[in-house]
Amino acid sequence: MTATHVNGISVLEDQPARSGISRTGVTVFYEQIRELLLEDGQVVYGCVHCDYTNPNQHSIRPHLKVHKPKATTVTAEALPSKADPATPRPIPAKPATLPATDPLPSASTPEGAGSLADLNLGQLVERARQSDQMRSERDAARREAADWKQRAAEERLRRDGWKQRALKAETGTDWKERAVRAERKLSAVRELLQS
Ligand SMILES: [Zn+2]
Numbered sequence: 001m002t003a004t005h006v007n008g009i010s011v012l013e014d015q016p017a018r019s020g021i022s023r024t025g026v027t028v029f030y031e032q033i034r035e036l037l038l039e040d041g042q043v044v045y046g047c048v049h050c051d052y053t054n055p056n057q058h059s060i061r062p063h064l065k066v067h068k069p070k071a072t073t074v075t076a077e078a079l080p081s082k083a084d085p086a087t088p089r090p091i092p093a094k095p096a097t098l099p100a101t102d103p104l105p106s107a108s109t110p111e112g113a114g115s116l117a118d119l120n121l122g123q124l125v126e127r128a129r130q131s132d133q134m135r136s137e138r139d140a141a142r143r144e145a146a147d148w149k150q151r152a153a154e155e156r157l158r159r160d161g162w163k164q165r166a167l168k169a170e171t172g173t174d175w176k177e178r179a180v181r182a183e184r185k186l187s188a189v190r191e192l193l194q195s
Contacts, residue, residue: 003051005139013037033060
């Protein structure tokens with residue numbers, strides 16, 4: 001504010017200072033320089049912005065520099081900080097990965113001692129796979145055994161066939177039949193001779 005007192009003397013009037021460039025008929029007033037009429041009749045010039053006064057009008061103009069708005073130097077720091085796309089954003093730390101499977105039972109654990117509830121999924125799958133493998137192996141062995149049994153039975157039948165044929169030959173069935181046939185022929189011949 002423009003001074004209301006100068007060295008303890010009250011300002012009676014406060015009006016715009018007239019500039020020296022006033023032409024005839026036209027009065028040009030300063031906008032920032034006031035002409036102050038003091039109580040004791042002095043006339044001083046004052047700043048419109050503050051209480052600075054000076055008897056010399058030309059001393060006010062240099063003072064006005066202090067009220068010039070500072071050149072706002074726009075710097076990179078003054079700018080509102082935007083996220084720099086080149087700067088990698090902080091990535092939250094990954095949680096520690098849990099082990100995929102529980103540790104295998106210790107070697108001292110006797111095989112099959114633990115109940116199924118003690119086994120994890122991987123171990124159950126492995127055990128099922130092993131049992132499947134054992135079952136298929138067992139089935140293959142059974143099929144093979146059945147094949148051998150079948151072949152043995154066929155062999156026995158073949159042997160029995162030979163045995164039966166051999167037995168027939170031994171008993172002389174063919175001879176008997178031949179004898180019967182011969183007997184009949186002989187009988188027929190006798191009948192012819194007798195008639
Ligand atoms: Zn001032």
